[in-house]
Amino acid sequence: MTECEQIEHQIRELLVREARAAPLSNALFQPDGLFSRLAETEAERRLVAQSSLFREAQKRLSELQRQEAAEFGRVVQQAHMVEPGGGLWLHLEHPNKS
Numbered sequence: 001m002t003e004c005e006q007i008e009h010q011i012r013e014l015l016v017r018e019a020r021a022a023p024l025s026n027a028l029f030q031p032d033g034l035f036s037r038l039a040e041t042e043a044e045r046r047l048v049a050q051s052s053l054f055r056e057a058q059k060r061l062s063e064l065q066r067q068e069a070a071e072f073g074r075v076v077q078q079a080h081m082v083e084p085g086g087g088l089w090l091h092l093e094h095p096n097k098s
Helices: 003-017 021-029 034-038 042-049 052-082
Strands: none
Touching: 003 021, 003 034, 003 052, 021 034, 021 052, 034 042
16 A cells, blocks of 8 residues: 555545544644645645545535534523523633543
């Protein structure tokens, strides 16, 4: 298996395994992410961005973002039901934080 094939395999595994948008986005699309490792030149980056794997990754990321936004909306709705007049503070915390 070539290095390119190994990276593509890692991307596919990540698309199945990762259930949160931010970690998926970081792992795939950051400057040091997996897609960046597939292309060194501008021309190669354009080809990668047109690939079916790249489109699949964008679709999965969008799905996760929509799911997270919907969940956030539900939490806000519940908070409004508990405290209809407002006055609530929202505290965000990383789920891995102890």
